[in-house]
Amino acid sequence: MSPDDPLVRRAADPITVALTVNDRPSRMTVEPRTSLADALRDELGLTGTHVACEQGVCGACTVEVDGEAVRACLLLAVQADGTEVRTVEGLAAPDEPLHPIQQAFTDHHALQCGFCTPGLVMTVHHLLAERHGVDDGEIRTVVSGHLCRCTGYQGIVDAVRHADRTWDRPIGDGSG
Numbered sequence: 001m002s003p004d005d006p007l008v009r010r011a012a013d014p015i016t017v018a019l020t021v022n023d024r025p026s027r028m029t030v031e032p033r034t035s036l037a038d039a040l041r042d043e044l045g046l047t048g049t050h051v052a053c054e055q056g057v058c059g060a061c062t063v064e065v066d067g068e069a070v071r072a073c074l075l076l077a078v079q080a081d082g083t084e085v086r087t088v089e090g091l092a093a094p095d096e097p098l099h100p101i102q103q104a105f106t107d108h109h110a111l112q113c114g115f116c117t118p119g120l121v122m123t124v125h126h127l128l129a130e131r132h133g134v135d136d137g138e139i140r141t142v143v144s145g146h147l148c149r150c151t152g153y154q155g156i157v158d159a160v161r162h163a164d165r166t167w168d169r170p171i172g173d174g175s176g
Contacts, residue, residue, distance in 0.1 A: 017081045021046070022090025030077045037061040037072035039080075040087060048088040048118045052147075059146030062119035063087050069126035088118035091125065100167035101125055101159075110159035112150035120146050124160050131171055134164050 014029045021044060028043040035054075040046040040063070049072055050060035056071040063072045064086040091099035098106065101124050111117040120143060127134060127142050134142075139160045143153060 015078050017077050019080050019082060020084045022086055028077070032076065032078055034077045035073050036063070036065075036070075036075045036077045036080050036085070039077035040072060040085070043077075046087050046089050050115055050118055052115070057147070058116070059119040059123065060116050062122045062146075064122060064126055067126075067129075069123050086122070086125075088121055091121070099125075101128065101163045104159040104163035104166065105156070108155050108159035108162055110151060110155040116146055116148045116150075120148070120156060124163065128160070128164055128167060129169065129171070132164060134160065136161070 012031065014031055016027060016029045017039070018025070018027045020026065021040070026044060028039055030039050030043060034042075035051075037049050037051050040049045041051070049063055051073055052058045052060040054073045056074040059071070061072040062069055064070070065075065065080060065083050067084075088102075091102060097103070099121075101121050105111050105117060105121060110120075123142060123146065127138075136157055139157050140153070143156055143160070148156070
């Protein structure tokens with residue numbers, strides 16, 4: 001097919017996507033190839049979703065889509081049309097105290113450079129929204145999908161344990 005073929009041009013035409021991001025309705029027009037991570041950052045200014053490997057390996061881009069933790073670099077924005085997305089910015093408003101998970105990460109020195117932190121926080125949010133009483137093995141398994149070069153992970157495990165004990169939440173609804 002040549003670039004002038006109408007089928008080729010239509011496939012590259014921008015698409016309007018409507019989704020709810022951090023409890024707010026959002027609309028954006030993106031190229032079909034735009035990842036959800038890039039759309040959140042570039043179209044909505046939500047720069048807490050970090051982009052690193054762009055292969056889903058590092059976990060820095062983790063967000064929740066319809067309550068499930070996903071790698072936003074692997075999901076196209078057009079695939080997220082009609083979904084509810086929560087980013088790290090949606091855990092606590094700027095004028096509110098930190099979310100208990102964010103506070104636990106701070107209190108237990110579970111971050112240093114901070115690049116991996118938003119993705120880890122969102123993965124932990126998904127885990128703890130589903131159940132109480134996670135053990136160290138389960139925590140280590142869940143965070144093993146994230147690359148962190150600074151902390152050595154023990155501070156992260158300690159923070160998750162602390163957040164599990166202190167975050168007052170209903171189980172199974174993913175809110176909060």
